[in-house]
Amino acid sequence: MSRLDASLSETPAERTSRQERLHGTLGVAGIVFMVVAASSPLTVVAGAVPVALAIGNGPGLPAAYLLVAVILLLFSVGYSLMSQHVTNAGAFYSYITRGISKPTGLGAAFVALVSYTAIQAAVYGLFGATLSSLLVSWGAPNIPWWLCAFAAMAVVGVLGYRNVDLSVKVLGVLMLCEVGIIAIMDFGVLGQGGATGVSLTSFTPRSFFTGSPGIGVMFAIASFMGFEATAIYGEEAKDAKRTVPIATYVAVILIGVFYAFSSWAVVIAYGPSKVAAAAGKNISGLTFAATDTYIGGWAENTMNVLLVTSLFAVLLAFHNAVARYLFSLGRESVIPARFGRSHERHHSPHFGSLTQTASALVVLAVFALAGLDPVANVFSWMSGLATLGLIALMALTSAGVLVFFRKTRVDTRVWNTLVAPALGLLGLIFLLVLVVLNFTTLIGGSSALAYTFEAILVVAFALGFGLAWRWKVSRPDSYAQLGSFLG
Template structure:
C-alpha cells in the first residue's frame, strides 16, 4: 500500500536568487578558498590553478543542460534520485537514493570535524579559551538542528546574508592582494597554461577542484518550494556554477599575485593559514579575525544547507514509500520536513559521538575522510543523473531538441565519467592515506553495498507492493493501476486455441 498522505511542502517560498544562495552556501566557498587552492598550488606540479575552475564549470554547465530539462518536466524534492529512477529504472533509482543519503550525510557530518579547529584561534584570541573540538561541534550541531526546523524562506534569507558576507571577504582579500602584489607588479603567469604539466597531478587536482562545486545540484531538492520552479531551479544551478568558478579563479590568481608566481608553491605548504598570512601582511589584525569568523560561519552555513537538502531527500523517499512513511511528515505551520530533519540531526549526533568514542582526529580523519566520501558520492550521482537524463529525454521526447536531449547529456556523461576514473586512481591521495590503507578498499565497497542494497530493495518492493513501486520517482503523484478486463466472447465464436489443437 502507498504511504499515507502528508502535508505538502509549501510552494512559492523561494525565488531564484534565494536558491542560488542556498546552493552556494552548501559549497562553503571560503573554506574552498582557504584549503583547496593552497593544496592545488603546493608542489607547483600544475602552475595554472586558476584555470582549473572554469574548466570544471564547463563540465557542470553541460550537465545543467539536461538537468534543466528534467526539472522542467517535473520539479521534485527527490532531485537527482527522481531523475535516475526515470532514466535508469526504479531499482536503480532506489539505489541512487540511498547513495544520495550516504553522500550528503557524509559531507554534512564531516564538516563537524573542521569547526573545532576553525574556532580555536577565534576563542583563544577573543576569550582566551581553549575548547575541545567536540564541544564546538556540539554547539554547531545545536544551531544546525534549530535551523532545520525553521521555515525555508527564513533559512534562505539567513544563508543569503552569510554567503554575501563570504563573497565580500573573498573579494576584499583578493583586492588587497592585487593592491600590494609581490615584487610590486601584478602578473598573469598562472593564467597561462605553459610548461610541462605532471598529468597525474593534474588529474588529482581536477577532482579536488570538482569537490569545491559539490552542492550546486541541491537546487532541485527545493523544486516544490520554489517560485516558478520549472525555470528558477535550473537557472539557480547555472548561476551558482558560474559564480563559484569566477570566485575560485579570482582568488587563486590573486593568491599567486600576492606571493609571486615563483613562490606560490612554497608558500602554499602553509595550507589553510596561507590566506590569513597574506592578509595579515596587508591589512589590520581585525581583518584576519573577520576572515576567521566568516570561515567558521560559512562552514556552519554549509551544514545548515546540506541538512535541509538531506531532509528533503528523506521526505521525498518517505512520501513514495521507499523509507518509512512517518519520515514524510511535515510541520502543519512551517511545512518543513519535521521528522526527517530531526532524524538527520540524530544521525549526525550518533556519528559524532561514535567518532569521539573511537578517538578519531577531527581535522585529519573525520573531516577529510567523510567529506571525501561525500564528494565522491555526489560525483557518482551526477554521472548517473547525466546518463539517466540522456536515456529518459530520448525515450520520452518532448521539445528539448538534439542539444538538450542528447549532445549535452552525452558530453556530461563522458566528462563526469572521466572525473570518476581520476578519483578512483587517486583515491589514496584524496583520502590522505597510504595506498594499502583499509579505507582504499572500504570506500568503494561501501558505495557498492549501499547502492546494491537500495537496488535490491527496489526489486523486492516491485514484488511486495506494485503500486508503491510504480510511484517511485514521481514525487507522490497518485498511481492508478487498472485490473485486466477479460475479453467477452460470443457463444458461437471460434477459439484460436482449439483451432491450434485440432490442426
C-alpha cells in the same frame, strides 16, 4: 477566511495531500544563496586552494576551476531541463528513477543519503576544530571540538526544522559576508600587484600541466559540491520551471568564476613561480597570511571569524538537503510515511530534519569516542567519501537525462537533450576516474581505507537497488510509487 478556519475546513484527504508537498517562496537569489553557501567559498579559498596549490598543479589551479566549471555547465543543461519536467525534492533519485530505472534510482538515493550525511559529519569536525581554536586564540579555555560541534548541531536542528525561508535569510547574510572578505583580499592583492606583478600565466596550458594537474582538478571538483542542490528546492520555489534552471546556471558560473579568480589572486600574492613552495610550507595559513600582508591584521582576524560562520552555513545547507531527500523517500513509502509529511505550520520536512540531527549526533559521537582527529580524520575522510559519491551520482544523472529524453520525446532539441548531456557525462566520467585514481590523496589515508570507503558507496547502492527489485515482486504497489511523485 483565516488560516485556522481554512485548516479546520479541510478534509483529512486534503490535509494529507497538502502535507505531502513542501511549500515556499524561494526565488533565484534564495536558491543560489543556499547552494553557494553549501560550497563554502571561504573554506575552499582558505583550505582547499592551498592544498591544491601545494600538491596539485600549483599556479595552474585557476584554470582547473574553469575546466570543471565548463564540465558542470554542460551537465547543468540537461539537469536544469529535467527539473522542468520532474519537480521533486529527491532530485538525483527522481531523475535517475525516471530516466534509467527504479532500482537504479533507489540505489542512487541510498548513495545520496550516505554522501550528504558524510559531508555533514566532515564539516562538523572542521567546524568544531576551527571554533575551538578561535576561542583559544581569544583567551578562552580549550573546549573539546565535539562540544563546539554539538552546539552548532542544536542551532542547525532548530533552523532546519522551521520554514526554509528562515534558512535562506541566515545563509544569505553569512554567504555575503564571507564572499565580501575574500573579494577584499582578491582586489587588495591585485591592486598592489602581488609579489611579482599581475600575470595571466595561470591560465596557460603550460601552467595547467604543471605538477599534478589531475590532483588540481580533483580538488577543484570537490570545491563545487553542493551546487547540485538547486533542484532539491524545486518544490519550495515560486516558479520551479523557471527558477531552478536559472539558479543552477547562476550558481555554477558564480562558483566557477569566483574560485578561479580568488585562487588566481592567491597565486599572484606569492608569485606563480613560488606559490607552490609557499603553500607547501604553510598550507593552513597561506590565504590568511596573504590577507594580513596585503590588507592588514583586521582583515585576517575577520576572515578567521567568518571561516566559522562559513562552515556553519555549510552545515545548515546540507542538513536541509538530507531532510528533503528523506521527505521524498517517505512520501513514496521507501521509508516510513511520517517522513513524507511536511510540518503543519512551517511547511518543512520536519521529521527528516529531526532524524538528520539525530544521525549526525550518533556519527559525531562515534568519531569523538574513537578519539579521531577532527580535521585529519573526520573532515578529510568524510569529505572525500562525499565527493566520490556525489560525482558518481552526477554521472548517473547525466545518463538518466539522456535516456529520459530519448524515451519520452517531451523535448527534442539536440543540444539540450543529447549533445550537452553527453559531453557532460564524458566530463564527469573523466572527473570520477581522476578522483578514484587519486582517492588516497583526497582522503589523506591508506589504500585500505580508500577501498573501504569505495565499498561503502557500492554497498549503499546495492542495498537500494536490491530493495527495489525485491519490491517489484513482493510489493508491486510500493515499487510503482518509486519516482512517481511530481511536486
